[in-house]
Amino acid sequence: MDGKTTLTSIKPYRRVPEGSQPPSLYEPYHSTTKRAPLKPLILLPHTLSEITGPIYGHEKMGEKDNDLTAQHEGEPLGERIIVSGRVLDSNGRPVPNALIEIWQANSAGRYRHAKDQHPAPLDPNFTGAGRTLTDQNGAYRFITIKPGAYPWFNHYNAWRPAHIHFSVFGNAFISRLVTQMYFPGDSLFPYDPIFQSIPDENARERLISKFDLETTQPQWAKGFVFDIVVRGPEATPFET
């Protein structure tokens, strides 16, 4: 790297390990073939533009935003669940005040979205969207219902495993993460090209939430734990 670009590098963020992120082009997921760049990406030394980022959404939090079962007059149909976990950075430090947004299908596998044509019923008591902020320990908690699996058009008889979409802000614009949380034991994993697009098996497995008896509430709702890691800065030589 020449001197000029080194000068723009300040408190750089840690790069992600090989194989832990999906490639842009993954042919079994057909929609990637026309939406993935084929020319080489340009390696960007981190500047202020990369290591700063938005503090967004904090003023727009509603009381029921983290309880997707309480946003309508009645209760939604389906299996009530509690999804909780922590947001940490790659140095293991909790990320407080991080905005987490989620969206999902209802228990029948249908999204409340004009473009979802799956012939499964909508639930008048379920929108399927929520948001929350992590607390000082990076912890978050949602109450929702378990989403259903649903068919899609990627290939013949294609079904998505049940999942909840997660969108998370870390400290920097390059720590931004959008992912999907899955449920343990789903028989659709081997057939799902979106899940399978992640080369590293351990990384893939970390997208599967864990059933958790501790956070399960007796006579009320099962608990699932999903911890999230966003990119953090490189440690300085003085830190251990």
Add this chain to the structure above:
Amino acid sequence: MDLVPTSSQTVGPFFHIELTTDEHCVRCIAGPNAKGERAWITFRVLDADGAPVDDAMLEIWQADAQGKYNHPDDPHFGTSDEDWIGFGRLATGEDGSCVLETIKPGCIRHNSIQAPHLTVAVFARGMLKQLYTRVYFAGDVTNEEDPILSLVPADRRDTLMAKPDSVRPRYWRFDVRLQGEQETVFFDV
């Protein structure tokens, strides 16, 4: 402790129900009293065939007219424009486009001088992870000295330039071409 960042998965086709509701979109990132030259940027996202991508989401991160980011890790934090937002989030429409209202950013002065630019993250169905690009302003004299543009092969730099709209003053156009001959430069961040 060493932790591997969580793997990305596509935002999918249904993100609008949370991420880009009317309430959660941010189409204007400069408050009414933000200082600087107001600018409107029409983004258009296109696939390998040049077809509009009507289900993309763009997120924008930008410094104010003085080149200051509204963030504690900017050494100028606390002195940025009080009416500056700096973060935008937009969904593309049927024609693959969306319009951001902003002000033209200043040069980023920190160890080096970067030309005025916006950072853009692109999300869509069919994209397993977001792509990062930058929007510079065609014709800005400081582009010549920008340390990041100098890393980009000369024949591809033009893909990072917003072009002034020939009809409407203060309007700019920026195409995000995900693939193809005129593929936009994306960065490995």
